[in-house]
Amino acid sequence: MTGNPLSRRDVVRGAVFLGVGAATGGLSIAGAPPALAAPDEAAALAVPVPTIASCATWGARSPGALSVISSSPDKIVIHHTAGANTTNYTQAQAFAMARSIQSFHMDGNGWADSGQHFTISRGGYIMEGRHNSLTRLRAGSGMVVGAHCPGQNDKGIGIENEGTYTSATPPAALYDSLVQFCAYICDQYGIAASRIYGHRDYIATACPGNVLYGMLPQLRADVADALDGGTTPPPAFSAIVDNTTSGRFTASANWLTSTYSTERYGADYRYANPEAISDVAYYKVNIPAEGTYRVDAWYPGIAGYNTATPYIVLAKSGNQTVVVDQSTGGGAWRSLGNFTLTAGDKNVVGVSRWSGAAGYVIADAVRVTRV
């Protein structure tokens, strides 16, 4: 579906999540942080972040009991809704469709919530399906168990595409959103573009229709292109180490534990006063092979936290220091850059207390992804 003049890809590219970035309450800390150290401007995903409407945004009902698991999905499963091929391409229609599916799944099927993880309308609007799907995707780890494909509900991200594609072709707006969204999912979870499947690959069903199923090889190729221009393999390795990850995070008792900020990764995070001493909190990662890796940091950003926190990446060329403003831009993965790392199970990233700026230095989570 390349070269379609109706491509919506450029519209999707560069957009941001709905409802992300709300500031949390300030933390009162003695001594105002100095106005220096520019914020880390390096944050940039390899793949554009598409706009994804959360359950709250499209007006979902409260779900029943759901199961969120720590293991991450290893594939994407493509569906069609088998509904009407509407020519109403508006956001309002998309949101109404999402509500209709949820009600059918809850009231008709007796399920706890929408069965699929995500939904894309014929107008190209991407929506969260089952609650918690978007939170886990944003984090790049874990998933909510779905109800879209027997045997794959705890392994595959299920995407429902509005319409019936037994003989009709999906609109360009839908297809282009599907490409960008699959690329984002693959990037976040470290899934290869080759691991995009159709519902019928796992069970006797017409889903996702002969036409859409026949487009899956093209979809895989287009997603690979979106990931990296089609010139290099997709990331084959990604690991997240949180401050609670057993055996992989080490810090002295001077680093205290807090749950104050809701922007934290996982249950809690560690904090310490800045001081000109060597008291580094370390993250240990098992690097599979020497190569180029992107290192991302996650911290809760709060006005009053340290504006010049030194992150240390133990790269092949020696220790590389990246200074991050932890008073802003928290609650998301922030790129520290790409680094050449050597193979081995060892400390790869550290957070140092040796900052000239005031405010707590934070050690929450890091992510290392082969690029």
Ligand SMILES: [Zn+2]
């Ligand atoms: Zn299906």
